[in-house]
Amino acid sequence: MGRVPCCEENSGVKKGPWTAEEDEKLMEYISKQGHGSWRTLPKKAGLNRCGKSCRLRWTNYLRPDIKRGKFSEEEDRIIINLHSGLGNKWSKIAGHLPGRTDNEIKNYWNTHIRKKLLQMGIDPETHKPRTDFNHLLNNLSHLLGIPSSSSNNMGLLWGNINNPLVASSQLDFTAQLTKIQLLQNLLQIVDSNPCLLGNNIKNHTLNPLQIQSFMNGTNGLLFLTQAQGGSGLEGFSLNNGSDNIYNIIPHHQSHHQSDMTIPALVSASPVTGSAVKRTDGSSCNAAPASSTDQSPNNNCSSVLFESWENFLDEEMMTGSDWKEILELSSTLAPPTSW
DNA sequence: AACCCTTACAACCGCGTCTTC
DNA sequence: AGAAGACGCGGTTGTAAGGGT
Structure with missing residues (x-):
């Protein structure tokens, strides 16, 4: 049955x-x-x-049993559950929370x-950890202090004296260690995941020597460039200021399929895969990475993303978390070598 | 001080379902 | 059984308030 208008159009109702x-009239009448x-x-x-407007006003605002004020943590938990x-x-949810309306x-x-x-990295629709590439990159941006919507898309990984994370040599060490871990994870993901294809990727994985090489670059700085395109985030490249450049870009960009969205790496629903060429000349199938696909040959493994995400979740939750980590780490001496 | 942007929340809209005849 | 009216739900919009520039 089609919609039955509650009130005539142009009927003059307020x-x-x-x-x-x-409010007073409505309450008094009811x-x-x-x-x-x-x-x-x-x-x-x-x-x-x-009548509809009256019902809404009554049920959502005027009803005497309505509970006003902030939601408690217990209510939060109930709602989420x-x-x-x-x-x-x-x-139905409101039915379990006396005094709260559905609206x-x-x-x-x-x-x-x-x-x-x-913010916690949980998909509010599925209540499962988010695994999309954008989310991971945004987390990385956040950690590195790159405003995601900044017009200046150049971020400084090392040597940023304005960054409180690198305010002292001890903190510098800890922050660098953490960032290296993040980069290592990211590069491993790129290396192992055919859904992502690097342009001119020279090396996918940083070993300790390479890390040192990065850190001992021309000016000791490592840049993270956040490439922006018409549709927003398009990828990253890492650059130590010399000739070591790592480009990390979504698969679709390298194929100039600009109308595609960045693929979810671990999709909740099956998606059609596509064969992609890797930089080593081999090809593999970017198959649906569903929970049932546990083939060891499927390089779209969720394992790295999960560990990456776990790492991000653990390390990036709040500023106070960082403070704790840094305080704890300041009691530890940095290693003499990598 | 003025403007712009973001956030929070009240209210509206359109549709599906239920009820009544 | 089916048509019409009424209600309720969920998505969306409008707007006031607050904060930032």
């Missing part, structure tokens, strides 16, 4: 925010008569509103919980 006077038929209520209550099982069934929970989810989960 829309928009409710006034205190309207407290005396009950709401009865919402369609006829406005006329009876002396309101120039449509219920959402993982029920999805966007806000009214309030929906808004709270969209403005708070959703962001919180995303």
Whole structure:
């Protein structure tokens, strides 16, 4: 059955925010008569509103049993748990939270919980860890202090005196160690994952000597360039200021398929794979990386991404986490050699 | 001080489902 | 059984408030 309009178009009923006077009229009427038929209520209550608007105002705002104020941590937990099982069934979720309305929970989810989960690296839709390439790169950007929407897309990995992470030699060591670990992981991912194809990749994996080489480059700096295109993030390249350049770009870009989105590396749903040429001349199938595909030959392994992500999640959660790590590490002497 | 951007939340819209006749 | 009316849900939009530049 098609939609039945609640109120006639151009019928002159008021829309928009409710006034205190309207609230009072509605509350007074319902407290005396009950709401009865919402369609006829406005006329009876002396309101120039449509019944639907009255119902919404009552159920979401005026009802006496509505609980106002901040959501507690316990409520957060309940919402997240219920959402993982029920999805966007806000009214059902609201049924488990006395005093909270579906609209309030929906808004709270969209403005708070959703962001919180995303920051934690959890996909708010699936409630599973996020594994998309953009997310990982954004985490990397965040760690390295590169504003994701900055017009200046050049980030400084080493030697940034403005970065509190490298304020002292001890902290410098720890920060560098962490960043090296991140880069190592990222490069290993690129090396092992045919979904990503590097342009002019000279080496995929940094060994200790290479790391030292990077760090002992012309000026001791390592740059991370965040390539931007019309559709946003397009990749990274690593550059120590001399001739060592590592380009890390999404697979699609190297094939000039600019209308494609960056593929999810571990997809929850099967996707069509494509054969890609690797820099060593071999080719492999960028097959669907579903949970059922555990073939050792499938280089789209989720293992590295998971460890990478775990690492990011553990190391990047908050500034205070960093502080703790740095404080702890400051008691440790740096190794004499790599 | 003025403008712009972001955030939070109230309210609206359109559709599916339920109820009544 | 089916048509019409009413209700409820979930997605989307509008806007006020606050913060940043």
